[in-house]
Amino acid sequence: ILNVEQSPQSLHVQEGDSTNFTCSFPSSNFYALHWYRWETAKSPEALFVMTLNGDEKKKGRISATLNTKEGYSYLYIKGSQPEDSATYLCAFPRYSGGGADGLTFGKGTHLIIQP
Amino acid sequence: NAGVTQTPKFQVLKTGQSMTLQCAQDMNHEYMSWYRQDPGMGLRLIHYSVGAGITDQGEVPNGYNVSRSTTEDFPLRLLSAAPSQTSVYFCASSPGTPRTGELFFGEGSRLTVL
16 A cells, blocks of 8 residues: 655745645655645646656746655745645555556645735 | 536435446546545545446445446446445546546535435
């Protein structure tokens, strides 16, 4: 059974400040690491799918890094805005020994941006 | 763009009743899956399918049945509802597999079993 751990569980940040949070995952049998953004009353939306050690991806003010050898990924938000308030999920493909299976999700980091 | 469509959005059942949650996608994705979301827990995989006629169990399959007769549709059946199945259910599809491609989620179906 895989464990995907996210920290912190929740985070309050002042508007305009930058922030980051962590996803830890098993470093063996690595295939990919997913990040999703989940706004209240909506469905999760993909931010990044990262596959290479040392990979860094960016979408607007949000970026992510990946370290597969030590089993962690950081998500950074620069200059937080109220619309960044959401739960950020990371997920790791379930190892089934065969082909496609699904994702094991962390419990998420709940980010609240205070004006 | 419809994307992934789930129906119903809300449903209340009595213990022992059966029902089907519908999921349809118009993106021609081969991979489809069902997850449940419970308080204090991450999304958990119930069943998945890699194409029409092919389904398999995920992490928490007991009490649920699936079939995949077309690429577009992946219904989830509750055979005899139990209070433990009270949850929010999400259908998700992918152009690849979870090892290569992102998931596209439906808006969720909130189920309450009394």
